[in-house]
Amino acid sequence: MEDQSSELFKSTINEYLDNLPETVHTQLYKSPETCLAIFRLLPSLAKFYIMLLLFQETSIPYSDLNRWIKNPNMHHVNPNKIYQNESIKRLKSLNLLKDIRKRVVHPQTGQKTEIPFVQLNPIFRTSFRNALTGNSGKLSNLFDDESDRITIEFLDNYCLNKWENILHFMVGSEIKQLPSIGVLTLLRYSGLMELPSDHYTPDGSKSLSIDTLSKLLITQNGFQFLLQDINSQIWTLLLQYLKMSEKLMMNPVDVLNFIFMLGSLELGQGYPITMLSNTQIIMLEDLVDYGLIYDPGEIEGNSNRNFYPTRLSTTLTSESCNFKTASTVIDQEISNANSEETKNSSNQGSIIIETNFKIYCYTSSPLQIAVLNLFIHMKARFSNMVTGSLTRESVRRALMNGITADQIINYLESHAHPGMIKMADEKLSKQLEYEQSIGNLNAVNELKLEILPPTVIDQVKLWQLELDRIQTFKGYLYKDFTNDYEFEKLLNYGDEIGVITWKDRLRRKFFVTLEGSSQLIDYANRILRKGGNSGGRSMTPSTQTPQPQPQPQPTTN
Known part of the structure; x- marks a missing residue:
C-alpha cells in the first residue's frame, strides 16, 4: 500500500x-x-x-x-x-x-x-x-469591469465552501449538500474513496448514480490526501482529471491549456466564456464543482456570461502559494487578520496527547475536528478546543478504513502543540548530555526526538498488528528437489537476493516472491546445470496457490 x-x-x-x-x-x-x-x-x-x-x-x-x-x-x-x-x-x-x-x-x-x-x-x-x-493579445482584451459585485472576498468564501465541502464529505462529516456526481466519480476513480463492493469487483470507470456514490468511504490514499497542503491536493485531483479526460476522448491540449491559463488570470476579474473551446466549456462545469471557477451564469442563465477564477486556480503555478491545509491560510486571507498572534497561531500545532491516550486539540476548524474523528473517540467540544482519547475501537475503525498506524502517528506529530515539541527537545538535550558525559557514543547516535509518548506509539502499532497477523504474498512454492545440493544452492542464492519469504529445510521447500522467481530459475539453469549436479534438467517451480507467510501473534498492553 x-x-x-x-x-x-x-x-x-x-x-x-x-x-x-x-x-x-x-x-x-x-x-x-x-x-x-x-x-x-x-x-x-x-x-x-x-x-x-x-x-x-x-x-x-x-x-x-x-x-x-x-x-x-x-x-x-x-x-x-x-x-x-x-x-x-x-x-x-x-x-x-x-x-x-x-x-x-x-x-x-x-x-x-x-x-x-x-x-x-x-x-x-x-x-x-x-x-x-504582452503581445499575445489574448488576455489583454478579456477584462470586464462592469460587474462590481463579484469581489475577491466573495470568491474566497465561495472557493473555501466548495473545497471544504469535498473534504468534509471525504471524512464523513454531515453536510447540507453532496458534491456533484462528477466530483464523486473522480474521487472514486482516483482511489481516494471507494465503495465497499470495490474490494470484490473494482471498476472505477463504471458510471454510477449519485445515491450509490454517496456511500463512498475514505481510503488510505484519501487520508494521506487530507494531510497534503491545499495546492498539492488540487494538483492531485487535476492529474486524475487529466487521466480520466483522456479516456473520455477529450483534447489533452485544450485541457492542459485551460488549466495553465487559469494560473495566469487575475483574481477578481471576469473573463468571457466565448474565448473557450467546446472542450474547455465542458471543463468549466467540472472546475466550478471543485471551487476553482465561479460561474454566475449557472444562476442567471446568461449564455454571454463571464467566468471568474478563484484563488485556488490563480495560485496553481505560483511559487509564493504556501497553503498549509485547506482551512488555514485561505481562511486567513478572507479574514485579513493583521495581528502577529493570529498569524503565528495559524502555523503552530494544536494537539496535546498524554500517556493515558487522552487528546486535547485547540481548534475551531470543523474540518480538523472531522479528521480527528476518524481515529479518536470524541468526548467533549468547546468553542476553541475538543477533547477525546485514542481507544482500541477508534483506532481499529480507522485501520479497517485503510488508514495505517504510521499515518495516525505522523498526523499527531505534525500537528503537535509547541509545548510538546519544547518538552521533547528538553528531554533529548538532557539525554544527550548524560550519554556524552559517560562516553556512550553509540547511544548518542541512536537518540532521536520523541514528540509523542513512546507508550502511545507502541500501542497504536500493536493495535494494527492485531489486524495484520497474516500477510499474503504472490509467488511460487519450490519443492520436490532431487538432492540437498540443489535445495541448499537455490535457497542460499534466494536469501542473498532477498526473494525468499518462507522456507522449511526439513521438508526441502521454500516460497519465492513473484518478481524473484524468474531470477531464481535463470540461476538454476545457468549454475546448477554447469556444475553437473542437476542432471542437465531445467529447474521450474511448482505452480501452486501462493502461501501466506506466518507472523507471530502480537501481545497487547
Whole structure:
C-alpha cells in the first residue's frame, strides 16, 4: 500500500508533462499562458537558461552553459554539476532545449570537428516572448469591469465552501449538500474513496448514480490526501482529471491549456466564456464543482456570461502559494487578520496527547475536528478546543478504513502543540548530555526526538498488528528437489537476493516472491546445470496457490 500511496502523491504535473509526446508539447507551446505556467514550474537554473536563450536567435555552444556553474575544486562529486545536469535533463524532457551538432574547423589544426550546440524551442521562444512583453493579445482584451459585485472576498468564501465541502464529505462529516456526481466519480476513480463492493469487483470507470456514490468511504490514499497542503491536493485531483479526460476522448491540449491559463488570470476579474473551446466549456462545469471557477451564469442563465477564477486556480503555478491545509491560510486571507498572534497561531500545532491516550486539540476548524474523528473517540467540544482519547475501537475503525498506524502517528506529530515539541527537545538535550558525559557514543547516535509518548506509539502499532497477523504474498512454492545440493544452492542464492519469504529445510521447500522467481530459475539453469549436479534438467517451480507467510501473534498492553 505504501507504493500505491507514493505513486499517487509523488506523481506531479512535471512528471505528467515529461511523458507527453513531442507533438503535444508543440501544440501546448503555441499558448503564451501555457508557456508562462510551465516556466514557473521549472528549477531555478532551468529558468535562467530559458532567459539566457530567449532573445538569442541562433544556437550557442553547449560549453557556454558550464560557465554559469561554479567548480568547488573538490575531489568528490560537484553538487552544482549534478544540479545543472538535472536542470538540462528537465528542459530536454519537455522538448524546450534542442541539441544541435555543427561541424567547425579548428583554428589551429585546420581539422573539422563536431561541437554540440543548444537552441531554445522556437515555438516556445515566440510564445514566451509574447507572454512577457504582452503581445499575445489574448488576455489583454478579456477584462470586464462592469460587474462590481463579484469581489475577491466573495470568491474566497465561495472557493473555501466548495473545497471544504469535498473534504468534509471525504471524512464523513454531515453536510447540507453532496458534491456533484462528477466530483464523486473522480474521487472514486482516483482511489481516494471507494465503495465497499470495490474490494470484490473494482471498476472505477463504471458510471454510477449519485445515491450509490454517496456511500463512498475514505481510503488510505484519501487520508494521506487530507494531510497534503491545499495546492498539492488540487494538483492531485487535476492529474486524475487529466487521466480520466483522456479516456473520455477529450483534447489533452485544450485541457492542459485551460488549466495553465487559469494560473495566469487575475483574481477578481471576469473573463468571457466565448474565448473557450467546446472542450474547455465542458471543463468549466467540472472546475466550478471543485471551487476553482465561479460561474454566475449557472444562476442567471446568461449564455454571454463571464467566468471568474478563484484563488485556488490563480495560485496553481505560483511559487509564493504556501497553503498549509485547506482551512488555514485561505481562511486567513478572507479574514485579513493583521495581528502577529493570529498569524503565528495559524502555523503552530494544536494537539496535546498524554500517556493515558487522552487528546486535547485547540481548534475551531470543523474540518480538523472531522479528521480527528476518524481515529479518536470524541468526548467533549468547546468553542476553541475538543477533547477525546485514542481507544482500541477508534483506532481499529480507522485501520479497517485503510488508514495505517504510521499515518495516525505522523498526523499527531505534525500537528503537535509547541509545548510538546519544547518538552521533547528538553528531554533529548538532557539525554544527550548524560550519554556524552559517560562516553556512550553509540547511544548518542541512536537518540532521536520523541514528540509523542513512546507508550502511545507502541500501542497504536500493536493495535494494527492485531489486524495484520497474516500477510499474503504472490509467488511460487519450490519443492520436490532431487538432492540437498540443489535445495541448499537455490535457497542460499534466494536469501542473498532477498526473494525468499518462507522456507522449511526439513521438508526441502521454500516460497519465492513473484518478481524473484524468474531470477531464481535463470540461476538454476545457468549454475546448477554447469556444475553437473542437476542432471542437465531445467529447474521450474511448482505452480501452486501462493502461501501466506506466518507472523507471530502480537501481545497487547
